[in-house]
Amino acid sequence: MQLTQFGASVAVIDAEGSQSYSDLDGAANAVAAALIQAGVTPGAVVATVCPAGRWWLAGTFGVWRTGGVLLPLEASHPPADLRHPITDSAVTHVLCTPDTKGLAQELAAFTGARVIDVREVVALSLAAELPSVLSDADAMIIYTSGTTGLPKGVVHTHRSLAAQCAAMVESWGWSATDRIVCVLPLHHVHGLVNVTFTPLTVGATVETPGGFDALATWERLASGEVSVFMAVPTVYSRLVRSWLDANDETKARWSAGAASLRLMVSGSAALPVSTLEQWQEISGHVLLERYGMTELGMALGNNFDRRVPGHVGWPFPGVDVRIVDESGTDVADDESGELLVRGDQVFNRYLNRPDATAESFVDGWFRTGDVAQLTPDGYRLLGRASVDIIKSGGEKVSALDIEEVFRTHPAVADCAVVGLPDEEWGERVAMAWVADGTEHPTDTDFRSWGKERLAPAKVPFRYVVVDELPRNPMGKVTKVAVRALFT
Numbered sequence: 035m036q037l038t039q040f041g042a043s044v045a046v047i048d049a050e051g052s053q054s055y056s057d058l059d060g061a062a063n064a065v066a067a068a069l070i071q072a073g074v075t076p077g078a079v080v081a082t083v084c085p086a087g088r089w090w091l092a093g094t095f096g097v098w099r100t101g102g103v104l105l106p107l108e109a110s111h112p113p114a115d116l117r118h119p120i121t122d123s124a125v126t127h128v129l130c131t132p133d134t135k136g137l138a139q140e141l142a143a144f145t146g147a148r149v150i151d152v153r154e155v156v157a158l159s160l161a162a163e164l165p166s167v168l169s170d171a172d173a174m175i176i177y178t179s180g181t182t183g184l185p186k187g188v189v190h191t192h193r194s195l196a197a198q199c200a201a202m203v204e205s206w207g208w209s210a211t212d213r214i215v216c217v218l219p220l221h222h223v224h225g226l227v228n229v230t231f232t233p234l235t236v237g238a239t240v241e242t243p244g245g246f247d248a249l250a251t252w253e254r255l256a257s258g259e260v261s262v263f264m265a266v267p268t269v270y271s272r273l274v275r276s277w278l279d280a281n282d283e284t285k286a287r288w289s290a291g292a293a294s295l296r297l298m299v300s301g302s303a304a305l306p307v308s309t310l311e312q313w314q315e316i317s318g319h320v321l322l323e324r325y326g327m328t329e330l331g332m333a334l335g336n337n338f339d340r341r342v343p344g345h346v347g348w349p350f351p352g353v354d355v356r357i358v359d360e361s362g363t364d365v366a367d368d369e370s371g372e373l374l375v376r377g378d379q380v381f382n383r384y385l386n387r388p389d390a391t392a393e394s395f396v397d398g399w400f401r402t403g404d405v406a407q408l409t410p411d412g413y414r415l416l417g418r419a420s421v422d423i424i425k426s427g428g429e430k431v432s433a434l435d436i437e438e439v440f441r442t443h444p445a446v447a448d449c450a451v452v453g454l455p456d457e458e459w460g461e462r463v464a465m466a467w468v469a470d471g472t473e474h475p476t477d478t479d480f481r482s483w484g485k486e487r488l489a490p491a492k493v494p495f496r497y498v499v500v501d502e503l504p505r506n507p508m509g510k511v512t513k514v515a516v517r518a519l520f521t
């Protein structure tokens with residue numbers, strides 16, 4: 035990404051005000067020089083716990099200019115949950131701001147990494163000769179939950195990220211006059227690539243309020259200054275709820291403001307048609323739904339001028355898709371099967387997992403694990419092939435990861451985790467458990483124990499104690515029967 039070409043245009047607006055592309059470029063060079071001085075070499079993995087905004091961006095571009103690989107982490111997640119990404123990717127340096135320094139030091143201790151305060155090193159204005167970085171070099175690692183062991187590090191190269199950005203620029207008409215407000219976390223492709231990197235490739239402006247707050251978001255949408263908005267369905271559902279709670283004058287002001295945006299996109303989980311319809315009534319926008327995945331960025335999307343509720347559209351430019359049956363044969367149109375994807379956007383490999391990488395490709399096509407169908411109105415997503423993958427508030431979580439952690443709870447002899455359908459969250463995590471003695475923690479006890487060890491989306495909301503988990507004749511827990519325990 036060439037930041038200097040956009041000169042004095044505003045790149046980012048954060049709590050400290052606005053920053054131009056030239057200033058961001060200068061800050062990134064200073065970070066790169068400091069990182070080189072601190073021993074970062076091409077291929078080194080540098081984690082960041084900087085909050086969204088100019089320091090996060092300076093850190094990210096600084097890492098890339100050294101040939102380093104970015105590991106973006108969510109600072110609000112418990113360190114116990116961040117340990118695996120950090121140790122698995124052998125992080126050598128952790129970027130932070132003064133506010134996140136304590137956390138950075140705690141995380142850096144997992145691998146003996148060095149902590150770099152981005153704000154401090156930008157002030158030093160160091161300069162260094164920067165290496166040339168090839169487009170096939172590793173750029174970023176994002177950890178994603180699956181059904182094979184611990185979360186896997188999805189490695190994207192500069193080329194795959196650039197292809198993802200280019201496809202969205204072409205499909206959605208991004209230009210330098212756009213402004214987007216980023217309410218999503220910066221450890222998933224949605225917040226990272228769609229909302230942050232793509233606008234910066236065209237000279238647009240990214241606002242970083244530092245997270246999602248429904249009222250604050252409504253005020254930004256109503257400001258008339260924002261042109262594009264993107265979020266997960268749970269965020270739209272929350273915005274609908276606060277609009278319904280507002281008085282008539284506020285409702286009218288918010289609706290008029292939202293109507294002035296040129297594009298509103300939903301994705302990362304299925305958008306309920308009821309939410310789409312409510313949003314249309316409130317804002318006049320038919321939300322453009324698209325489908326993506328950490329491993330490949332955005333694969334399918336509705337078109338600007340053709341948006342079909344309940345459908346995820348057609349392949350993005352440069353993306354090839356197929357739907358195959360269990361034997362790998364292409365199914366007829368209108369039949370369902372597993373979605374396979376191919377193209378420059380697809381990730382390079384799962385870090386340190388050649389076995390998992392090999393299993394997830396057939397003849398160069400990536401197996402998404404999603405069940406899809408091609409209809410005359412575009413593609414539809416019918417769900418995941420595995421019941422153990424749950425989407426809660428747009429966060430993908432693995433039932434198996436959660437079970438593993440809760441089996442270490444002293445009161446739990448065994449447990450089984452499922453996703454329960456939920457209007458607002460898509461799915462909510464629930465756990466059936468077998469007691470290991472007489473201790474029976476309450477739901478609140480379980481939640482606070484879980485929150486010390488797992489990211490918020492992974493901590494079950496509902497718990498039911500059973501004498502035995504339901505099993506099939508082979509002894510395998512039947513998740514359908516576990517789900518039924520909650521109805």
Ligand code: MLC
Nearest residue numbers: 218222223224246268302325326327426427428429490491
């Ligand atoms: C927070 N909580 C969650 C949760 N997020 N529980 C389940 N699932 C989640 N995702 C818990 C909190 O710990 C809290 O528990 C309670 O829910 C209410 O929290 P909140 O403060 O109201 O939630 P908030 O922090 O506002 O978060 C909600 C959210 C957030 C929807 C804004 O989850 C979010 O940003 N989701 C987006 C994730 C995302 O970017 N996904 C993209 C993946 S990339 P308690 O006990 O304290 O009440 C991808 C590819 C693609 O999928 O296609 O884009």
Ligand code: AMP
Nearest residue numbers: 301302303304324325326327328415430
């Ligand atoms: P992640 O691994 O967190 O990137 O999540 C990717 C998964 O989110 C996909 O494999 C799908 O299961 C799901 N997903 C993304 N977008 C949509 C959508 N529009 N509709 C349904 N599911 C979606």
